[in-house]
Amino acid sequence: MNPREVAALIAYVVKLDPRLALDDQAAAAERLAQWCDLLSDVPAQASGWDAARVARDYIARNPYRIQPSDVSRPWHTHKADVMGRHVGTFEPTAHPEINPDDETGNAFVAALRAERQAVAAGQQPPVTHRAITSGPPAQQVERRLAALGSYMPPTVRQALAEFRPQRAARERLAAANLPDPLDVPCTWCKAPVGRPCRAPRMAPGSDAIGFRPMKAPHPTRVDDAAAYHTAAQEQETAA
Structure with missing residues (x-):
């Protein structure tokens, strides 16, 4: 948040909790500087985030006077949760500037980094997969793979796939959730x-x-x- 947004947030919390009002101009300036320092990396609003709502919820549920850390801590928790759900992929057609024949991969890495930064800053929602990584389909796949049994590391199993075509075919069908x-x-x-x-x-x-x-x-x-x-x-x- 920039100083103007922090000042607006302070005015909002003072309206909700009049105990935070300050008559001394120097004390008010010192508090603004403190809040600006602690909230410099916290957005006022982002995808799934609203600093004013967090402040309001804190004041409604706690008898203690709100501190800037009571806003920054929930933001970092929210950010970690979002990045944990973000799979780190994007639709290539949305990035026409990337040359698919570029062997260095620099453009891809730059686009991927920019996307992660945008998600971390709350500028766009995380990209998640749900079809096969959660829910009943995933449970069914896990049961089918468990029924086939496993007694060797995945790397060894892949190396032996050509010598065990029937087993390899069954594992591919199970992993793809196909009959x-x-x-x-x-x-x-x-x-x-x-x-x-x-x-x-x-x-x-x-x-x-x-x-x-x-x-x-x-x-x-x-x-x-x-x-x-x-x-x-x-x-x-x-x-």
Whole structure:
């Protein structure tokens, strides 16, 4: 706040709490200087913030005379909460000045820093994600990934993905919250849950019939998995 805004805030709190009125001009000037010093980095109004409202709420709830720190502390708490919810991304189309072929990334970093400063100053609201990072969809994804099990660090799992294509595919589907055919049994080839679809195979010179795993699931299993996934999501939403 600039000195004029601080003076307006002091006049407002004196109106609400007449005990703060000062008749001595020197004392009033000293108080203004003190408040200006402590509130220099606090905006009068910002996204989700109003210094006058904070002062009014303090006076309404506390018997003690308000101090400038009673306004600055809530601002820094509000600022930390906003920055904690800000994901630090922005829409590239809103920044046509950024050259996508710039290998240095200086323009991107500058734009990202400017956005974070604007959010921290309350000049714009934070950018948040909610679709998959919170709520029932996120809980369902966590349960599906937990059901698949994990016994190795993510970096090792990524390195082994090409040698475990079926497991890697299931993890990608779970992370994207998409239907996984192996979550349901196959009514066509009778493959159980967690096992790939199979095709009959006869050994040469023998009447015995075996089975070989298939790379792609049967279409009926894909349809059943989609219906199962939809039903699970509806149940999550209802809960």
